[in-house]
Amino acid sequence: MSIKAILTDIEGTTTSLSFVKDVLFPYADQQMEVFVVKHRQDPQVAKLIDDVRLETGNAVLSLAEAIAQLRQWIADDKKITPLKAIQGLMWEEGYRNGDFTGHVYEDAVRHLLHWHELGLKLYVYSSGSVYAQKLLFGYSDAGDLTPLFSGYFDTAVGHKREAKSYQTIVEALDLSASEILFLSDIAEELDAAAQVGLKTCCLVRENQPTATLQHPWVKNFDELDVMSIT
Numbered sequence: 001m002s003i004k005a006i007l008t009d010i011e012g013t014t015t016s017l018s019f020v021k022d023v024l025f026p027y028a029d030q031q032m033e034v035f036v037v038k039h040r041q042d043p044q045v046a047k048l049i050d051d052v053r054l055e056t057g058n059a060v061l062s063l064a065e066a067i068a069q070l071r072q073w074i075a076d077d078k079k080i081t082p083l084k085a086i087q088g089l090m091w092e093e094g095y096r097n098g099d100f101t102g103h104v105y106e107d108a109v110r111h112l113l114h115w116h117e118l119g120l121k122l123y124v125y126s127s128g129s130v131y132a133q134k135l136l137f138g139y140s141d142a143g144d145l146t147p148l149f150s151g152y153f154d155t156a157v158g159h160k161r162e163a164k165s166y167q168t169i170v171e172a173l174d175l176s177a178s179e180i181l182f183l184s185d186i187a188e189e190l191d192a193a194a195q196v197g198l199k200t201c202c203l204v205r206e207n208q209p210t211a212t213l214q215h216p217w218v219k220n221f222d223e224l225d226v227m228s229i230t
């Protein structure tokens with residue numbers, strides 16, 4: 001077997017789009033004002049609001065304007081680092097209160113467990129913050145899955161459609177790129193990973209592969225034979 005590590009995306013790959021779009025994002029949107037106002041003096045939140053000001057290029061953005069900007073970014077599904085960090089902090093309350101659990105497809109749970117037993121190293125790369133990733137897998141429908149993972153990456157290494165982000169991950173894992181299999185539902189992310197030599201597979205889940213897809217694809221993890229990838 002040549003694959004030594006699996007790097008997986010979350011939304012659309014291990015986890016349904018609808019959990020993210022219909023549960024997590026609306027929760028963050030509805031709680032944003034109360035959360036930011038309540039925690040505005042916390043150094044971590046204050047720094048993230050400053051990061052929103054930096055991102056918008058408006059150093060005098062008021063707190064109310066920053067909140068409105070964050071909510072607009074949620075509506076537009078922007079993968080902007082300070083938004084993703086604040087969302088993670090907010091979702092913690094939801095998970096801890098039992099308002100929701102992290103959706104992970106049943107086939108993904110089974111295969112993550114199996115691959116871990118086989119000795120493959122498992123890593124996550126998502127636009128959601130590392131903190132949010134750990135919460136989703138820690139409070140998953142199937143219980144705490146975090147012991148399965150050896151590491152997590154977010155937009156701190158760069159955006160998921162940029163090849164250099166995958167180069168940074170390869171260097172961090174101390175493996176050759178061809179020993180890493182990247183799983184995602186987004187062709188542009190797979191293209192970027194393939195550019196630096198990672199093996200790729202597209203999860204199409206409920207959809208059909210697009211005619212232009214340049215990668216092997218499967219409907220779910222049951223159809224993925226990691227052992228046969230050379």
Ligand SMILES: CSCCC(=O)C(=O)COP(=O)(O)O
Pocket residue numbers: 009010011012020024079084087125126127128129132133136160
């Ligand atoms: C990991 S928390 C929820 C996911 C999220 O916020 C997000 O933006 C999903 O991005 P992905 O890169 O996993 O498609």
Ligand SMILES: [Mg+2]
Pocket residue numbers: 009010011012013184185186
């Ligand atoms: Mg995805």
